[in-house]
Every structure is written in C-alpha cells, then in structure tokens.
Amino acid sequence: MALFGLGKKGKTVGLDIGSGLLKLAVIDHAGEPELSKVAVAPVLPDAIVEGEIMDPGVVADAIKGVLDSAGIKQKRVVVAVGGRDVIVKKIQVDRMKASDAYEVVRWEAQQHVPFDIEGVELDFQILDPDGEGVQMEVLLVAAKRELVANKLALLEEAGLEASIVDVDAFALHNAFEVNYPDAMHGVAALINIGNEVTNVNLLQDGVPLLARDISLGTKKIREDLQREHGLSADEAEKLVQGFERTDQLDAYVQTRAEEIAVGVERAAAFLQSASREAGSVQKVYCCGGGARIPGLTQTLEDRLRVSVEAANPMQRLRVAEGAFDGFNVDEVGPLLMLSVGLALRRPN
Template sequence: MFGFGRSKDAVGLDIGASSVKAVQLKRGRGVHELVRLGIVPLHPETIVDGVIMDSGTVISAIQQIFAENQIKTKDVVVAVSGHSVIVKKIRVTKMKPEELEEAIPFEAEQYVPYAIEDVNLDFQILENADPNAGELDVLLVAVKKDIVNDYLSIISTAGLNAVVVDVDAFALENAFELAYETERDQVVGLVNLGAAVMNINILQGGFSEFTRDSPLGGTRYTESIQKM
C-alpha cells in the first residue's frame, strides 16, 4: 500500500477533481507500450478537496471508461492526495524491521494530527549514509481511513478490485523512475499539476526527500486568467 508495492498487470485509475482517467500498459523488452487510455470528465463539484461528494457519478464514469475502451482487466491501482494524506521523513532508533513495524504506530502519534486508529499507516526504511549509525531514517505515510474506504467502496461497486492504494506523489515518482535513470546524488524535482491539486516530490539519489500537495491546481490558474 501507498506506493511501496507494485502490481504487474493492473490498470492505472486516476480519480481526479475534473475527470476520471484509466491507462493500461504492456511491458515489452525494456519499454512499456500504451494499450488502452480512457478519460471521462466530471462536474466541478463531484470531488472537492479530495473528498468524493457524488459517488454515483464517479462509479458511472469508471464503468463507462472500461466499457468504451474494452478494458478487461479488473485489478486497478489508485492514488490519493490532499490534506488527508500525511508524508513525513522521521528518524527512529535503529531496530529490526519487525520491531519497527510494531513501533511505527507509537512513533506516528508525534507526527499525525489524527487519531492513529483513524488512519492507515505505512513506512519505508531509507538508506542511511552511515551504516554504523544508531538511528534509521524512515519515510512515514498516513492516510485517513475514511478517504481510503470511500475509494475502495467506489471501485468495488464499479466491479473492480483495488490491488494498490498509492499516494499521488509516489505514483509520480514511480512513473519517473520507469522512464529515467538518475545518478546517486542527483536531485530531481517532480511536479504534477492537476485541476485542483499540485503534487510536488523532491528526490535525491532515488529517494523522496520532500513531498507536498498544494491546492494551487490548474483550475485556479484558469479562473485567474479569466478575470484578467
């Protein structure tokens, strides 16, 4: 979950503020080939601040995309973003992975502004420059359960199966890493400008150093231009 696992044959499903999009790729010899692509626009108030306000419209849009583009695969990968998603780089005492898994809920209480029982947690141990250090750098991810459950419910009602729930910033990172190779110490800034949210992910040496979801999406720029 949250981008640390990947599925080989799933369809990428993007439930955005202005449209629902689906893409299916086929892996070839060192390349990925586009097999299917579908887009269905949504009314402006269908999704607000990452919260799905009109689930029926979203379900219909998903079903329309799969039917019109003859997408047979039922497994999908979906991503979430917004204020309900918390991504934080933290430092903890060095311990075994199984011990860290038990400790993460207690560590997360310092950084997550929601009750721990109300969020889904995931983490990834980052590379440490000093192998003898007594601490670990960990990327902590927390997403409110009600947001995840809303997406899972809609996908299930549409007749599909969500095999991975990712974070938009990490999905952007995965796409970049499939297409480009970087040097160990190279710093790369990734920006995804959506209709309502701009996702930012700063990478160094292949690891995420900073992520941020900004409400400055394309719609706001369009509205500003219209007022000029």
C-alpha cells in the same frame, strides 16, 4: 510502498481519479514493463471538489465508462490517495529488522502524525537498510483510514476493487524514476499541475522526501479568463489546452506561475531546514494538464532560475503499438504520470 495491497501478476490497471479527468494506464508486466493501453475521460465539473467526491454515483459511472472505452474487463485496479490527510515524513528509529519494525514505527508515528493513530493506515520503508548506524532512516506514510475507505467505496460502486491503494506522491515518483534516472541525484522537484491542485514533490537523491499541495490548477486560470475577459468556459479551455502563448493567457500564467514558484521555494526551504545535507533545487520537472499551458514552464524557469522541463511518462517506458489509439500522445501524455506510476505497481 503501499498502504494496502494484494493481487496477482499480469497486467496492472492504474486509475488516476482527478477532479477534471479520469486517466487510465495499463501496464503489461509479463516482460519488461510495457504501456499497453491508455484512456482519458472527463469528470463532470464539481463532482469532485477539493479532493472530496461530492457525487460518487456520477464519478462511478465515469469510471465504468473509461474502463469500457478501453475494453478493460479486469476488475482490480490500483488507485492512490493524497492531499492533506496523507502524511509522508522521514523519521529515525533504532536499527532493527524490517519485520520487527512495524510496532516501533507505529508507536513513533504517534508523535509525527497529527491525527488519531487508531484511524490511520500506516506504511513505512527503511531508507538505509544496509546502513550500520545505531539508528536507521525510515520513510513513514500515514493516511486517514476514512480517505482510503471512501476510495474503496467509490470503486465498489463502479464494480471494481483495489489491488493496491498507493499514495499520490509515491506513484508520481515511481513513474518519474523509471523515466528520468538522471534526476535521482541531488535535489529535484517534480510538480504535477492538475485541474484543482498542484502537487509539489521534492526528491533528494531519488527519495521522495517532501510532498506539498497548492490549491491551484487549470481551473483557476480558466476562471481568471472567464471573469476578466468574458470568455466562455470552452474558449478559456481552448487557450489553456492550446499550443500558442497569447497576451490574454500570459498575464494569468505569470501570476499563477508565481504562486507555484513560491510553493516550490517554501518546500525547498523546509527541506533544507530539516536536513542539513539537502542542497538547493537543481532541476524542476512538470507534469499534469497544467504543465501543457502555453508559456507556463518557461515562466517558471525564468522565475525560479533553474531549468524547468515538461516531464513525459513515456520518456523511457516501452509503449505497445495501439496503446494510444483514439488519443493524441502529445496532448494526453503529460497527464499520465500518476496513472502510469500506479500501473507500474506489480501486485504480488
């Protein structure tokens, strides 16, 4: 599913424009998908705040820099939009052919989308195409057109164009599905803990049914450490990106893990109220820079009382030799789930 797409075969460049870091993943689709190159580069603090690009020039330069550093000449990239201006919802409509469904889904969408349908990019996927009931289940996705337009304008400023504009939750799911096929049964949570935002995604039997964002990420923990312990930004970052738990860090990890746990529990309760078949969350997977904070996954596991695992976008994906040149796989790997999901898209 994509909000917007055109393109050609070959290599796909997935670009995840985060508020803290740009992450780039290139997948070669010539045979079985293979990760051929990754690159990561920082974005200046406050150039992107709460999903809004405050300084497009600065971000565009950083994007050019990361592509150059990876030696990528290709101008077409896959990007994603997310946040509260993107709605993902399961709806029911009368069964019909996919080719006939667009108008019907668009009409139905007006009742489910809290913004003016004229200003919205829509897409949908029939979840039970082979079902026989009079109604069919459709996963509806709607994004404010402005959000998509801003992303395209940013790429243009960086001399690029979008072959696909995807949705964060679907791209994460895409990478996750390839790497964790066993998680496609029952209810699983995939949590992407970033710099500013934590995305909570619930999957039921492999379908990404619910996506929620929490305003929380590594930045808050860095600020906690700076404010309460007088650490410099670099010192705080070292603890956050470290490999050891420390007493200083543990106190904040505890508080922030609690907030994430509440977010997961609320999302799960919502899913259960909307769908009778939905059971409780059986397993939680974490990715993003925040998943690397020492002690975080363990604290979440103790609190949620379900198994919590750090998810790796290369768990099953083939990786070409030299793809990680200049980067430490263990350090940047967990941050690449979204960019890998984008690069897994095969423009057609």
